[in-house]
Amino acid sequence: MTTQYDELGSLYEEFSRTPFRQELEFPSVIGALGDVRGLRVLDFACGNGVFSRTLMQRGARHVVGLDESAGMLEYARAREADEPLGIRYIDGTLPDALAGTFDLVLGLYILPYATSYEELVDLCRVASRALRPGGRFVTVLVHPELHPDPDHYTRYGFRLTPKDAPGAPAPLTDADPVDLHLTFSGHDTHIYAHYWSADTLELALREAGFGPVQWRRHRTAGSASDVPPGFWEPYLSAPHAAILDTYKEPEPS
Incomplete structure (x- = not known):
């Protein structure tokens, strides 16, 4: 399946080296995941595999990367060939043999791919x-x-x-398209996603069989950095991304 991400593997790798990802987004996501040692993990919408590699390096027992973008998977598999970690990358649909086998699913920016509530629930059901x-x-x-x-x-x-x-943006409503415009290091690339309200997100997750949702806070690496004092405060006061943490409820007995 051709997607808007097919040509972006190397661009995402470059973006992964920016202070935003290294010092804020990665620590925030890793902090939300906690200790992954010994876990079986699905990286849902793994993209170029940056988090798949991170999870494996942090001690996960088994990592599978799943994505629909042939270009992203080509990049991820090339990295795996050059630096073998034992990650398996799958194109498209999760095989039946792997259903119910994972301890943890990480879904980095997968839910904004949904263009309707039905698609949103379907993505939650995959997880x-x-x-x-x-x-x-x-x-x-x-x-x-x-x-x-x-x-x-x-x-x-x-x-x-x-x-x-055009002009001043109106308040967003469910399924409204949004434009993520990457502007770092001279790049000028547009990626399109969709907005979902908190109530709708929690409803979709419940419909897919998940329990209560925890909204995790962002954090910074807390290490020495070249960014000026106060650099992260505007983001932390109004982040562009939310981190949701939930669990699959047991089947009724």
């Missing part, structure tokens, strides 16, 4: 189907309360605006 009862689903998506000024995020290497919206 649920992959998990054993009690297994966790940690997902990152467009924040329901993102800052309305697109320039709020420019210092971090991107802008986030309603797609094709």
Whole structure:
């Protein structure tokens, strides 16, 4: 399946080296995941495999990367060939043999791919189907309360605006398209996703068989950095992304 991400493997790798990802997004997601040692993990919408590699390096027992983008998977498999970690990458649909076998599913920006509520529930059901009862689903998506000024995020290497919206942006509603405009290091690339409200996200997760949702806070690496004092405060006050943490409820007995 051809997607908007097919040509972006190396671009995402470069973006992964920016201060935003190294010092804020990675620590935030890794902090939400906690200790992954010994876990069987599905990296749902693994992209170029950056988090698949991180999970394996942090001690996961088994990591499978799943994605629909042939270009992203080509990049991820090339990295695996050059630096073997034992990660398996799968194109498209999760095989039946792997259903119910994972302790943890990480879904990085997969839910914004849904263009309707039905598609949103279907994506949540993929994560649920992959998990054993009690297994966790940690997902990152467009924040329901993102800052309305697109320039709020420019210092971090991107802008986030309603797609094709002239003038001042109106309040977003469910399924509205948004434009993630990557502007770091001279790049000028647009990636399109969809906005979902907090209530709708939690409803879709419940419908897919998940329990209560915890909204995790972002954090910074807390290490020495070249960024100026106060650099992260605007983002932490109004992040563009939310981190949701939930679990698959056991089947009724």
